[in-house]
Amino acid sequence: MKKPKFLTKEQKVLRNASRTIHYYIDESGSPEFYGKKKKLLVGAEGYSPILIIGLVSVINRNYIFRKIEKFTEDLLANNELKNIYSLHQPGWYLHAKDDHPEVLDRFFNFLASLDFRGYFIIGRKSLRTFHRTHKAKESNFYFDLIQNLLRYRITGFKEFKIYLSRRSGNSIEAFKDAIESSIENYNKSTNKDDITPTYTCTIVPSKSTPESSIVDYMLWALQRYILKEEETYYNLLIDKYELIYDIYGKTRGENSRFYNYKNRFDLKKAGKFV
Secondary structure, X not given: OOOOXXXXXXXXXXXXXXXXXXXXXXXXXXXXXXOHHHOEOOOOOOOOOEEEEEEEEEOOHHHHHHHHHHHHHHHHHOHHHOOOOHHHOOOOOXXXXXXXXXXXXXXXXXXXXXOOEEEEXXXXXXXXXXHXXXXXXXXXXXXXXXXXXXXXXXXXXXXXXXXXXXXXXXXXXXXXXXXXXXXXXXXXXXXXXXOOOEEEEEEEOHHHOXXXXXXXXXXXXXXXXXXXXXXXXHHXXXXXXXXXXXXXXXXXXXXXXXXXXXXXXXXXXXXXXX
């Protein structure tokens, strides 16, 4: 079993000294169950059977920002890549779904060298759960996953800056409600004093937030593994997946829906998603 890479002394000092943690949140898949005129989409061509919400935790934001900016500049200046059409279009930015295989391979290998942690929650799309738990509202489904993902990620000892990638239908009010719900549910679950963390939350465009490319790529790799059983990139970053929570997965023993470095997520344990 692979153990996580230990931090250097310098990295530990940096992590302990910093009181600000930056969280970047994005999604893969879709919360939609119905299309226009309430047409059921389940089983239709192109229907996404899961929604994954991912969060990447970064301590030294400026360092990560500069590293990704330098990586991007080097890509654009590389003569070996000058014939990649998509790479040289106006407005291009790192986005796994659209990037050329050569760019994918280079950025995944680059990410393996950086210091960050990833946390992910997988929402299997069940009509029964959608109607009973989420009152048949896609926004309820979406932000319920976010608040469950954040529940143990926010404590009273740090300042948090939380960034949600902009998508159609995202609401800053619903985002704040999800954060507050995660804090409230955490306080209810512990006998310790209630936490009152300091945080700010912002909805940001991925294009102008290079750090968001980290969670975007990790989401793409995880979804590709789940839906296509393609594990190359998932395995490359496997030590970066600090937690994967299959919230609606079948329970096979205590905490079996929670996966970490002691219990790595794989399809043999989780079962089929489609």
